[in-house]
Amino acid sequence: MNQPADVAPVVSLANHAFFFDVDGTLAAIQSRPDEVFIPSSVITCLRKLSAASDNALALVSGRPLSELDALAAPLKLPLAGVHGAERRDAAGSLHRVSLPEEVTTPLAQRLRQALAAMPGTLLETKGMAFALHFRNAPEYAGAIQALAEEMVTQFPQLVLQPGKCVVEIKPEGVNKGAALRQFMQEAPFAGRIPVFVGDDLTDEAGFEVVTALGGYAIKVGDGKTQATHRLANVDAVYAWLEQLTLQLHQDTTLSVRS
Ligand SMILES: [Mg+2]
Incomplete structure (x- = not known):
């Protein structure tokens, strides 16, 4: 297995689709899961990136959809919750796996x-x-x-x-990789190149799928991984998002000038 590159990949908001895990990726781990939050500056970045990528930005987490909506408020993003057992697609339709x-x-x-x-x-x-x-x-x-x-x-x-x-x-059969594949078959994700950022063992199934689809898999933190890229910690994820937002601003400036 190759070592992942210790940098974020160069991505384009016009061509890529963005998938983020939440805990340990967009939000620092806390001692209790109910203490976790996404900083408002990060919510602002996500809103801008979502708009600039034609809403091809989703959260893919082990948490239920209701908690993801609360964490991402006021955003209403496409979501895969409980590792993909529940999913809200970009059109707002719900897909749920249930057990007897x-x-x-x-x-x-x-x-x-x-x-x-x-x-x-x-x-x-x-x-x-x-x-x-x-x-x-x-x-x-x-x-x-x-x-x-x-x-x-x-x-x-x-x-x-x-x-x-x-x-x-x-x-059985529920994992983040399967959820990513489902999103990638639907608008506005289909036809874009997937980028998935995650920190934990549950994200490896997603890394495998985005890599197979020719995209970028970004592991947050240490540990063995199949990801293509690595960011050191949650703060490095925030810095990358900030940088993407600046890129967006420059792109806008360029298009306004031309
Ligand atoms: Mg995580």
Whole structure:
């Protein structure tokens, strides 16, 4: 595997489509998921980039759509939530993968009971997926992993999605790569070159797809990756977005002059 380039790629707002993970990419990680926010200056950049790229800018996250809308407010962007299990396309239509209640009800009950006995861990229920957080209780990492493995053995409709201080249980076939492929078949993304920025293991499926489509995959932070490019941290992402916005301003100035 080649090492990713330690710079952002050169992109054009006219030709590229932009996909961003949120936590650890557009927003610094906090000790609790509900403390995370996207700075208003970054929201402003996203608004400008979205407008300049004919709205070919989407968020692709493990969070539910409702939380993504709240984080990106007042923007109403195309979104893939819960790793693509729920998606709102650029036309505003919703696409949702669901699981039968015979699965979600006993699963939720079992997880609630098990995590109640592990102080400091946090169960996040997302309808068709569950996130088992242990950021504030790293001593339970092994127990959480074992519990999640037991659950996906019991329910073959489910798969594991490991992340940073979290293990998620989600429907089979759902991943960020599949969500990116769906967006890329639809206006205004189709025909553009995809750029996807993400920081975690869940983003690797997306990196694989954008690379296969001839685009750029940008990994935020350290760690082994299939990405083509790397940015050091969230601040480096902000600096790149700022730079793209300036590029936009120059492009506008040029077109006004000509
Ligand atoms: Mg992330």
